[in-house]
Structure formats: C-alpha cells, structure tokens
Amino acid sequence: MSGIKLTGVSKSFGAVKVIHDVDIEIEQGEFAVFVGPSGCGKSTLLRMIAGLEETTGGEIRINAEDVTRREASKRGVAMVFQSYALYPHLSVFDNMAFSLSIARRPKAEIEAKVRAAADILRLTDYLNHKPSQLSGGQRQRVAIGRAIVREPRVFLFDEPLSNLDAELRVKMRMEIARLHRQIGATMVYVTHDQVEAMTLADKIVVLKSGVVQQVGAPLELYRNPDNMFVAGFIGSPSMNFLKARVASSGAGRLAVDLKDAPGVPFEIAAGANVPTGEEIFVGVRPEHVTLGDREGGVPLNATAEFIEELGGTGYLHVLTATGEEMIVECRGDERPHAKQAIRLTLNAGEMFAFSGQGERLR
Template sequence: MTGVRLHNVEKAFGAVKVIHDVSIDVPKGAFSVFVGPSGCGKSTLLRMIAGLEETTGGKIEIEGRDVTHEEPAHRGVAMVFQNYALYPHLSVFENMAFSLRLARAKGAVIKEKVHAAAEILKMGDQLDKKPSQLSGGQRQRVAIGRAIVREPKVFLFDEPLSNLDAELRVQMRLELARLHREIGATMIYVTHDQVEAMTLADKIFVLKSGYVQQAGAPLHLYDDPDNQFVAGFIGSPAMNFIPAKVVGQAEGRLIVRPDGQENVTLGAKTTGPGLADGTPVMIGIRPECLNPAETGLSATVEMSEELGGVSYLHTRLAGGRPLVVERRGIREMLEGRVIHLTANPADIMVFDPDGRRLR
C-alpha cells in the first residue's frame, strides 16, 4: 500500500513556480528521502504534505485518503523540524505530552504514551529536565518523541540533524534508522546531504529546480543514474566528469577521446545510438573506478587527502579540469607528479550534451 501519493502536484508563489508537476509514490512503512541542493523545492514539498503550504495544483493522498485541502492537524502527520521547536519552560515530559494535552487525552494515556516514547528514544531518565539541560542530540530526541506520542500515519523530518556536529549526526542517523525499524512507520526525510540520504533511505527522490530527476533505492541511483545531475549528486566524493568527443564504435563500445588528451582513447560500455564521430559527450568516472596505468589519462597530482584507510588524490588534467582519484592501502607521496589513469569500460558512463545518460 502507498503511504503518501502525490498526483501532478504544483506550487507557485505568485508568478514563480517552484514545484513542477510532481507525481510520486512513497511506500507505506518505508523510509523515503527527498534530497537535492538548496532551493530545489524539497522542503516546500514536505510542507505541502504536512499542510503547511497550500498546493497550487494536483492532489495529495495519505494512505489512500485525499488530504489536499485538509488542515494539518487532520492529516495524520507529525513533523520534526530543524530547530527542535521545544518549549524552554516545560520539562521533557511536558514537551512530549503537549499535543496530547491539547487533544484532551486522559492523564493515564498521556503518561503511558510519553513513557513508551521515552523508552524507545532512551530518554527515560531525562523526563524531568528542561531543554536547556540537554545536549543537541537529546533535544532532537525530545522533538522526535513529541511526534511519536501522536502515533501519526506519516513522520516528516525537515533536515533534523543540520544543527548537530559531525560525530553526533552519525550517531543520530543510526538512531533514526533503529527507530524506523522499531516502529515501522512511513517516514519522509528532507536533506541536502546525500550521505544522509544514502545511509538512511529505502527510497530516494532526487530533486532539482522543483522537478524529480530520479527515484529509486540508494545503490540503484548510484549504479544507474538517469542523467548527469543525479550521477554527480549521488556519491561522495562526486563523480568525475570529463568532456570528450566520439571517435568510433567497436564491439558494443563507444570509443571517445577526452578533451586535451590527444593520444588517449577510452571505451565505454554503451553503443551510443545515433552518435556520429566528432559528437561532443561527457564521460563520468567515479573516483574509486580510476586505476593507475602506464598509459591513459594524464593528470598532475596537486594534493593528497589522507584519511587513514583511504586517501583521495586531487589531480588536474591537461586543460585544467579537476579529477579525484581514490586509493586504498597506498601512502606514496605523489604531489607534483604526473600520473596516468584508466578505467574499465563498464565503469565509464556517457552523457549526451543535454546531460541525459546514454546506456
């Protein structure tokens, strides 16, 4: 069953349209993530599902029920914000219980639900404290607990970890994944951080300029992107892109010559239908797919980023285009040296001048 379904949803602020004809299905019980750069419309889309923004066009359904014009309180959703939005004068218990008191729930019910949420979030010994006495991660747990006690059909998270430091973000990602496994609710999470998207999501929706570029499982988007934007956005470090020209085809492979590499040709596992010799294309190679070779792409090493078990060579091709190379188990210092690199044809993606993937 579908948890949330959007039919041709649009949103405009005056004459400016920010969401364009979006139709998506969010599976019931799945952890789905809206990801994209700042200004792509992901938070606006989340707020439309919550009822905090009116739709200009289209329809929104939650578990088969049309909620397009319903008030937020009647949609069966609970939202967790980036800034926690806790009441500083109330205890943790009272912050979690606030919506239940507004709904005039009985005291025994409130106590049961708050303690159950606190147990899930490992906050049982913090219920008497005020928000000022808590760490950032604990405050975020309280905000999540406030959502849990409402027993919503859908949890909505709007960049909830943005205010946390790097170590705490990793810890909270693990806790969110555990929380999802325990309660099994439909969750929609908004972030600009593709690492968060990859590690948390069952299904990712990649947005750009108010359009959904591609949707699918994290590794599917990584291995088989539909266009250059998705290929460059999913993956860290980002995919390398090199302008090239078609010079022929052989054995089911497209043969290309990278710009500025006159004596180098690479074969990509695509037939490139309809591409004549001389056609400009963009080839994409992930950093981990580049291998040292006696001949191949010629690049000058500018810096080595040593991270312990893995290192990244930041190089520059002839013509000035940057290229990142991943290395494991090798600590040879190469700054200032020229190295040669190649890649297996199956690891080279090809995109047409409009950014569409050629398969």
C-alpha cells in the same frame, strides 16, 4: 498500499513556479528521502505534504485519502523540524505530552504513551529535565518523541540534524534508522546531505529546481544515474566528468576519445546512436581510477594537487593536461606529493556516457 502518493503536484508563488508537476509514490512503511541542493524545493514539497503550504496544482494522497485541501491537523502527519521547537519552560515529559494534553487525553494514556516513546528513544532518565539541560542530540530525540506519541500515519523530518556537529549527526542517523526499523512507520526525510540520504533511505528522490531528476533505491541511483546531475550529486566524493568526442557508435557501444587522451579510443556500453564527432561527457567514479598503468584500462596523464587523508583511504585531487579536475581514491601506502606528474588508469567498464546536455546515453 501507498503511504503517500503525489500526482502532478505543483507549487507557485505568484508567477514563479517552484515545484513542477511532481509524481512520487512512497509505499507504506517506506523511508523516503528528498535530497538536493539548497533552494531545490525539497522543504517546500515536504511542507505541502504536511499541509503547511497550499498546493497550487495536483493531488496529495495519504493512505489512499485525498488530503490536498485538508488542514494540517487532520492529515495524520507529524513533523520534526530542524530547530527542535521545544518549550523551554516545560520538562521533557511535558514537551512530549503537549499535543496529548491539548487534546485532553486521559492522564493514564498520556503517561503510557510518553513513557513508551521515552523508552524507544532512551530518554526515560531525562523526563524531568528541561531542554536547557540536554545536549543537541537529546533535544532532537525529544522532538521526535513528541511526534511519536501522536501515533501519526506519516513522520516528516525537515533537515533535523543540520544543527548538530558531525559526530553527533552520525549517531543521530543511526538513531533514526533504528527508530524506523522499530516502529515501521512511513517516513519522509529532507536533507541536502547525500551521505544522509544514502545511509537512511529505502527510496531517494533527487530534486533540482523543483523538478524530480530521479527516484530509486540508493545503490540504484549510485550505479545507474539518469543524468549528470544525479551522477554528480549521489556519491561522495562525486563522480569525475571528462570531455570526450564520439569516434563511432553502434551495436550497443560507443567508441570515444577523451580530450585529455586523444588517439586512444575506447568503448563504453551505450545503446544510443550518436553522430561521429559529437562532443559528450564521460563519467567515472574515484574508486574506478587507479594510480599507474593498468592493462586494459584508459591511460591518462595528470598532476597531483593535494590529498584528503583519511587514514586507510585517501582522496587525491589532480588536474589533467587540459585543466580538468579529478578525484582518485588511493588505498595502501602510495600517496603522490603535490605537483608530481602522475599516470592514471581509468576503468572503461565502469564508465558512463552523457550527452552534451547532461542526459545519460544508454
């Protein structure tokens, strides 16, 4: 059964269309993440599901019920915001109980639900504290607890971790993942951070300029992107893209020449028949590029620029002969120094071919 289904959903502000005919189906109990760069429409789409933005066109269904024109309070959703939105003069208990108190629920019911949520979120020892006495991560857990006590059909998270420092974001990602496993509710989460998306999601929806680029499981998008945007956005560091020219095509293969390695044609799996001489892009991830010559690979000359040192792993930034930027994953002790001329080998079996317009050549 679908937890949320969007059919032909669009949104316009006057003459400007910001969400373009979105079709998404999120299964009940699934954790879906809307991801994309700032301004791509992901928060607007979330607010439309919540009922905080009117829908210009299309249909929104929650648990098979059409809620497109239903007011926000009657959709059975709870939203957790980036800013926490806690009442500073109320205790943690009263913040979490606020919606139940407004609904005039029995005191015993309020007590039971708040304490159950506090136990899940490890907030029991802080129920008498004020928000000012809590850390950022604890405040966000209170905001999540306030949503839990409402027992919504759907939880909506709008960049809830963006105000936290890097270490705390990692911890809170684990908390949210644990919460989803524990309560099994349908959750939709908005972020511009693709690491968050890869870590949390059962399903990722990649957006660009209000258009859905691809929907799928994290590793599906990583291993099988539909276009250069998805290939470059999903994965950290992002995929390398190099200019190439088609030498020949047929029988499910493309023979290509890299602009940076002319005269050394190699084959990429691609069913599309592309005219000889057409300019395309070849994509290869940093972990599929190695230092030095390797038999069976595609050789490439480059110059080391600098390295991001992470200890066991480093990410070497290089420039090719034509000035293309690339990132190479380095393991072990081998670390070239800046401005050193180096030799790289690209794994042709792990490469992707894209048209000049950025679409995947399959």
